[in-house]
Amino acid sequence: xxxxxxxxxxxxxxxxxxxxxxxxxxxxxxxxxxxxxxxxxxxxxxxxxxxxxxxxxxxxxxxxxxxxxxxxxxxxxxxxxxxxxxxxxxxxxxxxxxxxxxxxxxxxxxxxxxxxxxxxxxxxxxxxxxxxxxxxxxxxxxxxxxxxxxxxxxxxxxxxxxxxxxxxxxxxxxxxxxxxxxxxxxxxxxxxxxxxxxxxxxxxxxxxxxxxxxxxxxxxxxxxxxxxxxxxxxxxxxxxxxxxxxxxxxxxxxxxxxxxxxxxxxxxxxxxxxxxxxxxxxxxxxxxxxxxxxxxxxxxxxxxxxxxxxx
Amino acid sequence: xxxxxxxxxxxxxxxxxxxxxxxxxxxxxxxxxxxxxxxxxxxxxxxxxxxxxxxxxxxxxxxxxxxxxxxxxxxxxxxxxxxxxxxxxxxxxxxxxxxxxxxxxxxxxxxxxxxxxxxxxxxxxxxxxxxxxxxxxxxxxxxxxxxxxxxxxxxxxxxxxxxxxxxxxxxxxxxxxxxxxxxxxxxxxxxxxxxxxxxxxxxxxxxxxxxxxxxxxxxxxxxxxxxxxxxxxxxxxxxxxxxxxxxxxxxxxxxxxxxxxxxxxxxxxxxxxxxxxxxxxxxxxxxxxxxxxxxxxxxxxxxxxxxxxxxxxxxxxxxxxxxxxxxxxxxxxxxxxxxxxxxxxxxxxxxxxxxxxxxxxxxxxxxxxxxxxxxxxxxxxxxxxxxxxxxxxxxxxxxxxxxxxxxxxxxxxxxxxxxxxxxxxxxxxxxx
Numbered sequence: 001x002x003x004x005x006x007x008x009x010x011x012x013x014x015x016x017x018x019x020x021x022x023x024x025x026x027x028x029x030x031x032x033x034x035x036x037x038x039x040x041x042x043x044x045x046x047x048x049x050x051x052x053x054x055x056x057x058x059x060x061x062x063x064x065x066x067x068x069x070x071x072x073x074x075x076x077x078x079x080x081x082x083x084x085x086x087x088x089x090x091x092x093x094x095x096x097x098x099x100x101x102x103x104x105x106x107x108x109x110x111x112x113x114x115x116x117x118x119x120x121x122x123x124x125x126x127x128x129x130x131x132x133x134x135x136x137x138x139x140x141x142x143x144x145x146x147x148x149x150x151x152x153x154x155x156x157x158x159x160x161x162x163x164x165x166x167x168x169x170x171x172x173x174x175x176x177x178x179x180x181x182x183x184x185x186x187x188x189x190x191x192x193x194x195x196x197x198x199x200x201x202x203x204x205x206x207x208x209x210x211x212x213x214x215x216x217x218x219x220x221x222x223x224x225x226x227x228x229x230x231x232x233x234x235x236x237x238x239x240x241x242x243x244x245x246x247x248x249x250x251x252x253x254x255x256x257x258x259x260x261x262x263x264x265x266x267x268x269x270x271x272x273x274x275x276x277x278x279x280x281x282x283x284x285x286x287x288x289x290x291x292x293x294x295x296x297x298x299x300x301x302x303x304x305x306x307x308x309x310x311x
Numbered sequence: 312x313x314x315x316x317x318x319x320x321x322x323x324x325x326x327x328x329x330x331x332x333x334x335x336x337x338x339x340x341x342x343x344x345x346x347x348x349x350x351x352x353x354x355x356x357x358x359x360x361x362x363x364x365x366x367x368x369x370x371x372x373x374x375x376x377x378x379x380x381x382x383x384x385x386x387x388x389x390x391x392x393x394x395x396x397x398x399x400x401x402x403x404x405x406x407x408x409x410x411x412x413x414x415x416x417x418x419x420x421x422x423x424x425x426x427x428x429x430x431x432x433x434x435x436x437x438x439x440x441x442x443x444x445x446x447x448x449x450x451x452x453x454x455x456x457x458x459x460x461x462x463x464x465x466x467x468x469x470x471x472x473x474x475x476x477x478x479x480x481x482x483x484x485x486x487x488x489x490x491x492x493x494x495x496x497x498x499x500x501x502x503x504x505x506x507x508x509x510x511x512x513x514x515x516x517x518x519x520x521x522x523x524x525x526x527x528x529x530x531x532x533x534x535x536x537x538x539x540x541x542x543x544x545x546x547x548x549x550x551x552x553x554x555x556x557x558x559x560x561x562x563x564x565x566x567x568x569x570x571x572x573x574x575x576x577x578x579x580x581x582x583x584x585x586x587x588x589x590x591x592x593x594x595x596x597x598x599x600x601x602x603x604x605x606x607x608x609x610x611x612x613x614x615x616x617x618x619x620x621x622x623x624x625x626x627x628x629x630x631x632x633x634x635x636x637x638x639x640x641x642x643x644x645x646x647x648x649x650x651x652x653x654x655x656x657x658x659x660x661x662x663x664x665x666x667x668x669x670x671x672x673x674x675x676x677x678x679x680x681x682x683x684x685x686x687x688x689x690x691x692x693x694x695x696x697x698x699x700x701x702x703x704x705x706x707x708x709x710x711x712x713x714x715x716x717x718x719x720x721x722x723x724x725x726x727x728x729x730x731x732x733x734x735x736x737x738x739x740x741x742x743x
Contacts, residue, residue, distance in 0.1 A: 057397050057417045078712070138503075143559035144577075166562025166724055255562055256721045271393055274413045274707050 047289070050282035057276045068283035079284065082253075082260040086241060089176055089261065094236035096180050098229060101187025106217070108188070109195045119192075123185040130182075134249030137178040141165050165251055168258035175250050175259055179243065187232050194228040195221070230303050234296060241292045262288045345377045346640055346647050347402035349392065352630065353382035354567075355590040356598070357664045358452075362651065364659070369650040376643055399637055403644040407448055407633045409439045410703045414633055420447040421634040426645035431652045436669030439628045439699055449648045450669035451660075452630035454585040455692060456511055456701065459573070462606035464580045468493050476691055477611035477621070480547050484554060490580040491555040498556045499572040499579035501564020502720050507703055508566065509719035511583035512551065514625060514702055515612040516544040522619030523698045530705040532742035536733045544615065545722070545729045552725050562724050567591060567599060574601035583612070586688060587629060589665040593681055607684060609691045626697035627704060628669060661685070706740065713739025 051069070054062040072079055104122050108115050125133065140147045141164040149161035164174040198221060206216050222229070244263035247253060253260035253268065262284065270281035348366070352358045359382065366378035381402070383391065388406060395401035396419050407414055414420045422445040429437055432450065440448035465472065468489040472478065478486070490497040502509040518526045520540050528534035529541065536542075558564060558579070564572065570591045573582035582588070592607075594600035601607065614621035632651070634644050650656070657672030665681050677685045706714055713735060722732045 057419070058399070138563055142563060163559050163562055163724075166560075166726075168721075168726060254716060254720050255724060255726060256716055268712070271390060272712075274411065274711065276393070276397065276413055276417045 044289070047282045048286050050278050051286040052283075053279050055278040055282070064279065068280050069287065071280070072283055072287065078257055078260065078265060079262075081257045082262045082265040085172055085257075085259060086243070086261045086263075088172065089179075089243060090237050090240035093176050093180055093240050094233045097183055097236045098187050098191075098232045100180065100184045101232070102191045102229070104184065104188040105191035105195055108192055119188075122188055125182045126185040126189075128182070130245035131249055133178060133182050134246050137174075137181075138165065138250055141174055166255060168256050171251055171255060171259045175247055178250070179240075179246055182246075183236070183239075187236070190228060190232055191225070194225045198224055234299050234303075237299065238292060238296055241288075241295065343375055343377060344640055344643060345379055346404065346644055348378065348380045348404045348632070348647070349383060349388060349402045349406060350380055350632075351383055351385045351388045351406045352590070353384055356594060358590060358630070361656070361660060361663060365651040365656055366647070368656075369647050372650075373643070373646070378647060396635070396637070401635050401637065403635055403638040403640050404632050404647060405635060407631055408704075409448065409450075409628050409631065409700065410705075412442065412707070415442050415447045419633070419636050421636045421638070421641060422447060423449060423634060423645070423648070426634070426641070426648070427652065428649050431654060431657070431671050432669055433671060435626075435697070435699055436628055439704070440631060448628075448631040448633050449652060450628040450631045451651060452587065452628065452664075453667040453669045454587045454627060454629050455667065455695070455697075456515060456612075456625040456627075457584060457586050457588070457688070457691065458515075458610050458612050459582040459584060459588060460608045460610050461573070461578065461580055462608040464490070464495055464578065465608070468495065468580065472608075472610055475611065476609065477614050479614050480616050483613035484547075484550055486580070487551050487554045487556045496558050496572070496577065496579040497554075497581060498551075499564075499569050499582045500557050500723070501561055501566065501569040501572070502724075503563040503565040503568070505566045506715040506719055507701060508569065508584070509561070509723040510702060510714075512556075512612070512723065513545060513548050513718050515583075516548055516615055517541060518623045518625060518698055519612065519618040519621050520544045520615040523623060523696070525619070526623075526698060527705075530700075530702055532710065532740050535741050535743070536736040540617075542729060542733060543617075545732060547615070548723070549729050552723055557723060557725075562720065570601075571599060574605050574607070581610070585627075585629070587666055589681070589684075593665055609684075609687050611691060620696060622694050622696050623698055624692070624695040625701050626695075627700050631669075710740035 052063060052065055054064055056062075104118075108119055112118065128136075141149075143149055143161065143163045143166070146164075148164060149158075152158060152160045162170060164170050202220060202224075203216065206220055211220070242263055243261050244267065247259050247261050247264050248267070251259040253264045266281045266284045266288075269284065270278060346369075348362075350362060362380060366380055369378055370376060383406075389411075392401060392405055396414075396417075401419075407420075424446050427446075427449055429446070433453075436450040436453055437446055440446050440450055465486075468486065470486050470489065487497040498512075500508050500511070517529065520543065521529060521534075521538075525534055525538075525540075529536070529538075534541075558572065569582070570584075570588070573579045574592060575596070591599060592601040592605075596602050612624075632648060634641065634648060638644050652670050654670070654672055657668050657670030658676050660666070660668045660670060661672050661674055661677050662679070665677070665685055674685065674689060702714060702718075703711065717727065717732050717735050717739075721727045727735070
């Protein structure tokens with residue numbers, strides 16, 4: 001008696017693929033693929049190619065091997081300063097970014113008075129362009145008439161009034177604070193969506209068991225939302241590793257390179273150094289791409305391992 | 312059948328007429344050439360009007376040519392140019408300043424030696440754009456580094472300047488201290504959006520103390536910043552900084568804002584600035600200009616103790632134009648450059664922009680309400696010995712970056728000691 005057995009997965013996949021109208025699929029995919037190839041893949045490969053060349057206008061290219069990498073890693077203190085600043089930013093900022101976003105989302109979830117109004121207000125900075133945000137906060141930080149110092153003077157702490165963007169000790173943190181202000185609203189919205197997606201039966205069961213708000217948050221809500229929070233942290237981390245706009249507008253990397261990030265340094269080397277050479281800036285960009293990718297993959301892997309242990 | 316043929320013939324005739332009309336319409340357009348210019352200084356109405364006037368003059372002399380000027384702010388212009396030129400495109404003529412030698416070294420600039428009528432341009436100005444025996448830019452704007460002051464505030468702090476307008480180091484420090492004590496910001500200056508204003512005090516002190524030759528050596532990396540004369544000059548500047556010479560918002564104050572800070576709110580005693588000050592200040596107050604009747608004076612940077620050249624002064628070229636080597640209209644574009652460099656246009660520049668120019672012209676023709684200012688400016692420059700170029704014109708790459716971070720931002724911002732500044736400058740710029 002012949003026994004029919006379910007088809008092996010490979011065979012099933014082959015059959016499914018044989019039945020697909022590939023020409024039509026390709027036709028519909030082609031525009032997006034072409035755009036992706038032209039504007040993402042090709043520039044990325046081109047950057048790696050440029051990183052081992054000196055690139056001059058009119059197609060003049062000179063192969064230099066790893067010379068740019070050697071110079072970058074051994075003889076460029078500004079690069080290392082920019083790496084340090086970027087790492088401080090990428091490690092320190094995601095925590096308040098996501099933490100404050102979660103707190104604001106909890107406020108809205110708990111239906112505080114004027115919740116609808118606050119939802120709009122807290123989300124508005126996300127909609128503003130970096131240029132607008134940068135200019136507004138440069139005014140806020142202005143020594144003479146900025147809101148930050150005026151507030152300090154008003155409460156009698158004029159001794160703490162400060163040139164926030166003009167002092168290397170405070171410039172990086174001031175710009176970081178502005179960045180957090182801009183992006184917290186985004187994290188808030190994502191956290192709010194995750195909160196509304198929580199299974200109500202679990203929360204109700206916890207309430208029946210006299211589980212308080214704080215304990216529910218720590219032992220039930222956050223663990224269930226953990227994947228969302230993790231994704232937000234990784235996204236925030238990657239975003240910070242590439243931060244450019246706000247720094248460029250507010251400080252241009254100064255004073256004394258105290259706010260220089262890898263991205264602003266790449267731009268300076270490519271467009272501000274009286275040279276049309278794209279080789280060296282491409283070296284920085286290529287190296288940093290690898291670093292960001294490695295961090296993103298490592299963090300994802302690390303947190304996945306932790307998930308496995310917990311569940 | 313014949314009806315069909317006649318219908319077809321009718322359509323043919325109509326088609327032919329339409330085609331002829333289209334050709335007739337298209338022909339003049341095809342014959343017309345457009346010269347494109349990309350220019351900075353969109354925010355300076357007098358310069359916009361002056362360049363548009365030159366364009367219209369050129370069009371009047373060349374009926375088949377249109378001149379299209381696209382106006383930019385400087386960073387946007389530089390970004391657009393770099394992208395366009397790399398791609399082998401860009402305008403026929405573009406704005407540049409003498410420190411932008413990359414256009415020359417990368418072959419984007421056509422040598423103008425045989426294309427421009429250099430009889431109309433001062434030799435020293437041509438020299439600024441001359442590299443390896445060839446001239447690559449048409450200089451238009453010339454400016455000196457001046458020390459402007461508010462005459463009323465100077466009286467208020469109880470200082471009477473000598474007729475020469477120049478005081479010594481100790482007196483200058485005293486003026487700064489008196490102003491600070493009176494609650495007046497001694498010097499308006501900001502480096503929020505420019506890499507050079509913070510250097511003015513230091514560069515003029517160094518030039519006067521070292522003299523032209525050694526100052527030139529310093530800027531080209533042949534003289535150490537540890538030279539005692541350099542250290543003394545920077546120590547003098549540090550004393551001014553420590554006495555509260557600059558606004559606390561120095562690091563973020565932008566160029567336009569520093570003008571407003573000086574002449575309108577809150578007002579400062581002095582304002583070191585290129586003599587292009589007029590471009591922003593001599594426009595109506597509602598457009599950011601100085602108030603009507605503002606008591607503007609021009610003094611001299613302080614004479615340095617043991618100064619090698621206390622009459623020295625920085626003079627440089629600002630706005631200039633380059634002929635794109637990739638332009639297909641080289642001769643016409645050169646004609647347009649010549650149109651901007653006639654003596655009449657030079658005089659119009661003086662009359663309307665109230666700023667020195669590289670075009671040979673007659674300053675005595677300047678009249679109107681700003682004539683007095685112009686006379687004072689010329690008087691302050693009467694016995695001057697010029698050093699051509701500001702530091703940015705002489706330094707490149709890493710040195711430029713270090714110089715900007717240290718002497719433009721951190722040192723005048725009070726963030727560095729003299730020793731630290733000297734060490735950093737030597738590391739970045741000293742080549743011996």
